[in-house]
Amino acid sequence: MAEAKQPDRKRNKIIVLALGLLLIGAALAYFGWYKFFREEPQPDWVTETPEMRFKYGSIGAENDAGIPYWIFYVLPRMFPEKLPGPGGYASLGVPWEQGQELPVGFTKKVIGFPRVGNNCAVCHTATYRASADENPVFIVAGPGHTTNVEGFFRFLVDCAKDPRFNADNLLSQIGMVTELSWLDRQLYRFLIIPFTQRALLEREKQFAWIYRADFPRWGRGRDDAMNLTKYFMIKQPMDDSFGPTDMPSIWNLRKYQPEKGMLLNFGGDSHDAYSVIIDSALGLLGAAPKSNEEFLGHVRWLHEYLRAQSAPKFPFAVDEQHAAAGEAVFSEHCASCHASERTGTRVPVAEVGTSRDRLDTWNKEAAIAANKVVNDMGIERKGLVEETSNGYIAAFLDGIWLRAPYLHNGSVPTLRDLLEPADKRPTVFYRGYDVYDPDKVGFMSEGEEAARVGSKLDVTEKGNGNQGHVYGTTLPPEQKEALVEYLKTL
Ligand code: HEC
Numbered sequence: 001m002a003e004a005k006q007p008d009r010k011r012n013k014i015i016v017l018a019l020g021l022l023l024i025g026a027a028l029a030y031f032g033w034y035k036f037f038r039e040e041p042q043p044d045w046v047t048e049t050p051e052m053r054f055k056y057g058s059i060g061a062e063n064d065a066g067i068p069y070w071i072f073y074v075l076p077r078m079f080p081e082k083l084p085g086p087g088g089y090a091s092l093g094v095p096w097e098q099g100q101e102l103p104v105g106f107t108k109k110v111i112g113f114p115r116v117g118n119n120c121a122v123c124h125t126a127t128y129r130a131s132a133d134e135n136p137v138f139i140v141a142g143p144g145h146t147t148n149v150e151g152f153f154r155f156l157v158d159c160a161k162d163p164r165f166n167a168d169n170l171l172s173q174i175g176m177v178t179e180l181s182w183l184d185r186q187l188y189r190f191l192i193i194p195f196t197q198r199a200l201l202e203r204e205k206q207f208a209w210i211y212r213a214d215f216p217r218w219g220r221g222r223d224d225a226m227n228l229t230k231y232f233m234i235k236q237p238m239d240d241s242f243g244p245t246d247m248p249s250i251w252n253l254r255k256y257q258p259e260k261g262m263l264l265n266f267g268g269d270s271h272d273a274y275s276v277i278i279d280s281a282l283g284l285l286g287a288a289p290k291s292n293e294e295f296l297g298h299v300r301w302l303h304e305y306l307r308a309q310s311a312p313k314f315p316f317a318v319d320e321q322h323a324a325a326g327e328a329v330f331s332e333h334c335a336s337c338h339a340s341e342r343t344g345t346r347v348p349v350a351e352v353g354t355s356r357d358r359l360d361t362w363n364k365e366a367a368i369a370a371n372k373v374v375n376d377m378g379i380e381r382k383g384l385v386e387e388t389s390n391g392y393i394a395a396f397l398d399g400i401w402l403r404a405p406y407l408h409n410g411s412v413p414t415l416r417d418l419l420e421p422a423d424k425r426p427t428v429f430y431r432g433y434d435v436y437d438p439d440k441v442g443f444m445s446e447g448e449e450a451a452r453v454g455s456k457l458d459v460t461e462k463g464n465g466n467q468g469h470v471y472g473t474t475l476p477p478e479q480k481e482a483l484v485e486y487l488k489t490l
Pocket residue numbers: 059118119120121122123124149222223224225226245246247248249250253263264265266267273276277280281284302
């Protein structure tokens with residue numbers, strides 16, 4: 001009997017051992033999931049109103065493109081010299097509301113640990129001030145004319161390249177602002193910090209073109225969107241093109257009627273707003289969505305929200321009589337493109353005469369490749385226009401007062417300047433200062449403060465040409481004044 005029991009006992013032991021291992025395995029798996037993947041919903045205030053959701057709501061970018069919150073928090077303290085000026089992230093011109101922990105367009109979400117991602121609002125929220133001693137007014141879906149996106153990209157990569165970016169230094173900085181548990185410190189030391197550094201360094205290669213000495217900086221309020229798509233989404237090798245554009249306003253998207261052949265983006269690169277939103281959101285995620293259903297839920301919400309937003313009214317006085325006279329000038333000289341069948345469609349660059357650099361950043365092959373990437377993710381959309389664009393979209397002019405500087409590359413500071421021939425337009429000015437100039441219609445772009453805060457744009461540099469669009473430039477001065485008065489009302 002005793003002999004017969006022997007194998008039984010052995011078998012039992014093995015079973016117990018296996019069960020034990022299984023339990024430990026399960027506990028470890030749970031621990032791993034809890035510490036790295038457990039998703040907590042954002043706090044209620046974030047989704048309380050649509051506007052708050054637009055400004056601070058996650059669209060899923062914290063997963064692959066996110067930065068651990070505590071690392072994000074301490075970087076400006078550790079590397080202030082790598083920012084364009086004093087004041088931490090604020091020196092990058094990000095819209096920042098009083099009392100908010102993070103700037104507009106920065107989202108905080110716990111996925112295992114708190115992470116920071118971005119949403120559309122970082123580039124698509126405008127701020128302006130009536131005078132230097134007033135608080136800024138925030139306009140969601142307006143052009144993010146102050147945000148220095150390139151400065152932000154460079155800052156993160158430059159930090160990751162610095163030998164001081166290591167676990168000892170980061171943990172000692174983090175220890176000054178929060179108390180991580182012993183276990184969390186080990187996770188930061190051995191996994192989160194090295195992983196974050198590697199991820200940022202990997203981006204450096206894709207960002208090679210923004211480090212080129214023969215290209216100027218994008219500066220505040222611009223981004224080289226089609227090159228970003230080329231180098232990040234379809235991983236094409238770097239070419240010599242360079243075409244940063246202004247952040248556009250994205251209110252009132254219902255004005256685009258695809259059935260009438262209208263296209264979106266400055267070069268008419270995309271068929272419809274839904275497609276642009278998908279592609280922009282994928283850019284923010286930096287990878288395929290974890291769940292297409294959840295992702296498209298965000299996209300549909302954004303689409304509805306942005307369709308319904310209206311352009312803000314000009315907040316200063318308008319001379320009605322003058323504006324009425326200006327309307328007649330507009331009808332005669334501008335409406336054929338800006339209030340007609342042509343609006344929202346391409347005007348050949350040979351006709352409008354503006355800088356063609358932006359057009360050279362994109363082409364048919366790139367569109368086909370990018371459409372394939374999105375298709376392969378199982379996401380359906382009409383997508384990018386599979387042809388090489390020869391022109392720029394004749395812009396809808398709703399809310400044009402807030403969309404300075406003007407032209408696709410933001411090379412003309414005010415509406416009044418746009419009505420001068422190119423050789424009389426400013427050749428050097430500062431972008432991204434938010435004090436408004438209601439007379440010339442645009443932002444203050446010269447003077448000490450504008451120079452201190454803003455980024456310099458020199459129209460002789462690559463991508464910055466301010467030539468072309470000569471419409472209205474030969475009108476008599478009083479007609480120009482009247483026209484500008486009318487443009488304030490759009
Ligand atoms: C890093 C800055 C940035 C972010 C983030 C960003 N965009 Fe944009 N967006 C741009 C720029 C720049 C353009 C113009 C690109 C061009 O034509 O060269 C643009 C173009 C657009 C357009 C086309 C507008 C028009 O009238 O043709 C829409 C719509 C849009 N974005 C929506 C979004 C949405 C929605 C999100 C978030 C999912 C988003 N964008 C995120 C910078 C950004």
